[in-house]
Amino acid sequence: MADLSIRDLVKRYDKTQVLHGISLDVEDGEFVVFVGPSGCGKSTTLRMIAGLEEITSGEVSIAGRLVNNLEPKERDIAMVFQNYAIYPHMTVRKNIGFGLRTAKMPRADKERRIDEVAVILGMTDLLDRKPSQLSGGQRQRVAIGRAMVRDPAVFLFDEPLSNLDAQLRTQMRLEIKKLHQRVGNTIIFVTHDQVEAMTMADRIVIMKDGHIQQVGTPSEVYHSPANTFVARFIGAPSMNMLPGVVEDGGKIWLDSGTEVTLNTAAKPGQAVVLGVRPEDLYPGDGPALVRGPVLVREPLGAETLIYVGREGDEVIAKADGRTPPEVGEEVTLTAALENLHVFDAETGEALR
Amino acid sequence: MAVTEEIRPNADALLHAAPPRRPANLGQILRWTLLFLGGIAMVMPIAYMISTSLKWPHEVYNLQLIPDEPHLENYTYVLEDGRFYGWFINSIVIAVVTTVSNVLFDSLVGYTLCKFRFPGRYIVFIAILSTLMIPTEMLVIPWYLMSQQLGWLDTYWGIMFPGLMTAFGTFLMKQFFETVPDDFIEAARIDGLNELQIWWTVAMPLVKPALAALAIFVFLGNWTAFIWPLIVTNSVEMYTLPVGLSSFGDEADVAWELIMTGAAISTIPTLVVFLIFQRYIIQGVVMAGLKG
Ligand SMILES: Nc1ncnc2c1ncn2[C@@H]1O[C@H](COP(=O)(O)OP(=O)(O)OP(=O)(O)O)[C@@H](O)[C@H]1O
Ligand SMILES: [Mg+2]
Numbered sequence: 001m002a003d004l005s006i007r008d009l010v011k012r013y014d015k016t017q018v019l020h021g022i023s024l025d026v027e028d029g030e031f032v033v034f035v036g037p038s039g040c041g042k043s044t045t046l047r048m049i050a051g052l053e054e055i056t057s058g059e060v061s062i063a064g065r066l067v068n069n070l071e072p073k074e075r076d077i078a079m080v081f082q083n084y085a086i087y088p089h090m091t092v093r094k095n096i097g098f099g100l101r102t103a104k105m106p107r108a109d110k111e112r113r114i115d116e117v118a119v120i121l122g123m124t125d126l127l128d129r130k131p132s133q134l135s136g137g138q139r140q141r142v143a144i145g146r147a148m149v150r151d152p153a154v155f156l157f158d159e160p161l162s163n164l165d166a167q168l169r170t171q172m173r174l175e176i177k178k179l180h181q182r183v184g185n186t187i188i189f190v191t192h193d194q195v196e197a198m199t200m201a202d203r204i205v206i207m208k209d210g211h212i213q214q215v216g217t218p219s220e221v222y223h224s225p226a227n228t229f230v231a232r233f234i235g236a237p238s239m240n241m242l243p244g245v246v247e248d249g250g251k252i253w254l255d256s257g258t259e260v261t262l263n264t265a266a267k268p269g270q271a272v273v274l275g276v277r278p279e280d281l282y283p284g285d286g287p288a289l290v291r292g293p294v295l296v297r298e299p300l301g302a303e304t305l306i307y308v309g310r311e312g313d314e315v316i317a318k319a320d321g322r323t324p325p326e327v328g329e330e331v332t333l334t335a336a337l338e339n340l341h342v343f344d345a346e347t348g349e350a351l352r
Numbered sequence: 353m354a355v356t357e358e359i360r361p362n363a364d365a366l367l368h369a370a371p372p373r374r375p376a377n378l379g380q381i382l383r384w385t386l387l388f389l390g391g392i393a394m395v396m397p398i399a400y401m402i403s404t405s406l407k408w409p410h411e412v413y414n415l416q417l418i419p420d421e422p423h424l425e426n427y428t429y430v431l432e433d434g435r436f437y438g439w440f441i442n443s444i445v446i447a448v449v450t451t452v453s454n455v456l457f458d459s460l461v462g463y464t465l466c467k468f469r470f471p472g473r474y475i476v477f478i479a480i481l482s483t484l485m486i487p488t489e490m491l492v493i494p495w496y497l498m499s500q501q502l503g504w505l506d507t508y509w510g511i512m513f514p515g516l517m518t519a520f521g522t523f524l525m526k527q528f529f530e531t532v533p534d535d536f537i538e539a540a541r542i543d544g545l546n547e548l549q550i551w552w553t554v555a556m557p558l559v560k561p562a563l564a565a566l567a568i569f570v571f572l573g574n575w576t577a578f579i580w581p582l583i584v585t586n587s588v589e590m591y592t593l594p595v596g597l598s599s600f601g602d603e604a605d606v607a608w609e610l611i612m613t614g615a616a617i618s619t620i621p622t623l624v625v626f627l628i629f630q631r632y633i634i635q636g637v638v639m640a641g642l643k644g
Binding site: 050051052071072073077078079081082083085087088089098099101102103146150 | 533535536538539540542545557558560
């Protein structure tokens with residue numbers, strides 16, 4: 001039995017449709033991350049699961065129970081918001097306990113539960129403070145504590161880390177992941193940061209314009225992107241895209257004038273795009289995918305990123321950290337054939 | 353060595369040096385003059401109120417600020433006059449009840465208009481706002497006729513009913529609830545509170561400064577209200593303080609010294625209310641200044 005199941009979820013505001021039939025099954029205890037560019041409908045989906053947004057059509061079931069017509073509080077969920085939504089006029093203890101306000105349990109049990117959560121989050125010393133006396137990270141922890149205290153079937157997070165600075169974000173990322181391993185509840189986590197998605201998720205759901213583009217483990221979406229959008233969205237710097245045409249015998253004639261022989265499902269004459277990640281593209285012998293001068297170098301220490309080709313049409317490749325080619329030097333870039341991705345140039349769908 | 357000695361500033365000289373004098377510019381002079389005049393304009397009526405309350409009747413029209421023979425007879429007279437207490441109690445009851453009523457109901461309506469999407473919401477808001485444009489003087493007669501029909505003349509209810517809710521208060525609270533993030537409300541909804549609980553435990557504490565300001569406005573407005581209480585009351589026992597005070601003296605002469613004495617005493621509750629609530633206003637400003 002799937003813990004959370006979404007069927008053909010549609011959302012329409014007056015005339016504009018923002019979700020076009022989303023379907024997804026989430027296993028019990030799974031950590032699923034929704035990722036996608038701004039405005040793609042991640043928050044809307046999450047809020048429909050939470051019951052904060054009306055469902056235009058489709059079904060949401062939690063723990064095998066259809067929840068479409070249930071109030072948020074009856075859905076056995078908890079949500080953590082981007083700007084924490086912890087109440088400035090209440091102490092940390094009150095804030096964490098707020099999730100238990102309407103729970104029918106003895107006061108002593110509630111207090112014990114709050115203390116347990118505070119221990120897990122390392123906030124025992126801060127229980128009597130007001131939110132204004134906390135740092136951003138601590139505030140976010142209070143918000144998480146308030147969700148945890150109710151031990152819901154599903155945790156919903158809507159970009160909970162985007163108000164934190166980079167270092168704290170990395171730290172909280174790890175903490176949330178550890179927390180998940182410890183408490184084991186199902187988590188749906190929304191972000192527009194693909195690094196967050198890759199590092200935290202059991203499975204990633206990539207969305208665009210109200211459609212799901214691909215669902216898969218971080219490794220799947222990275223190594224076998226379903227289309228050019230996913231290919232370019234996941235991984236930084238983005239995947240290079242080299243246009244070409246399929247010839248007889250599985251050969252692909254690139255616009256740059258090189259021929260690559262690949263095992264692809266593409267039909268002869270079809271326009272395709274060859275995708276290759278910067279980390280898979282390097283100066284060396286082998287099929288020459290790109291030839292051109294080095295425009296810019298970005299030393300990262302262990303390796304150096306080089307931008308090669310014509311201005312405005314350059315590709316990014318990875319060169320050695322110690323002896324990278326000089327700026328202006330002509331280089332030939334190559335890649336292992338198994339690291340090449342082929343997409344239909346028109347639809348963007350992966351062809352192998 | 354010698355060089356450092358020379359450079360080191362002479363602490364003594366610094367301590368005793370006159371502060372640098374900046375020539376006052378014209379704008380500054382103008383500002384101070386205006387503020388000074390404004391201050392005088394504010395203080396004079398209060399000064400005259402107190403001064404008059406210390407005068408004998410024959411001195412009242414002698415406009416000097418310091419009475420020739422200041423005395424407290426007027427205070428003894430007013431405080432010993434049984435009617436004064438009755439009016440005082442009437443005014444307190446009316447001002448407190450209307451204040452509580454406005455704080456509760458203006459904010460309930462303001463909250464609803466601000467945080468709920470329902471058909472006709474905008475029309476309701478405009479309808480409420482438009483009542484702001486009708487002056488009290490125009491409403492007094494319909495109110496009176498209505499009170500007469502309903503038997504509300506000469507009752508607390510009759511005095512209070514027009515002010516139990518105000519369009520201004522509703523508007524004010526709606527604007528302030530805009531500053532409460534929707535996330536706060538949705539988080540509480542997920543935590544299982546019903547809408548009334550959310551309003552009371554989440555939204556209301558977050559707009560305390562606005563509530564304090566509203567409370568001060570409403571209290572002062574009702575404490576000093578004159579025309580409607582004058583019209584709707586008949587018996588001396590039902591008078592409010594301002595109506596009662598104006599009745600001091602007889603047809604031939606107005607007893608200004610007694611009116612001013614009563615007025616001086618009646619400022620005390622307004623001061624108390626202000627002192628209680630201004631703390632919240634200042635707190636609110638401080639809280640708003642903190643990020644997050
Ligand atoms: N009340 C509304 N009325 C009309 N359109 C809306 C409304 N709320 C959201 N939308 C639209 O729905 C789309 C999806 O919004 P949503 O908030 O789900 O995006 P998101 O993926 O969470 O983006 P972000 O990363 O910026 O938070 C957007 O195009 C937005 O303009
Ligand atoms: Mg969003």
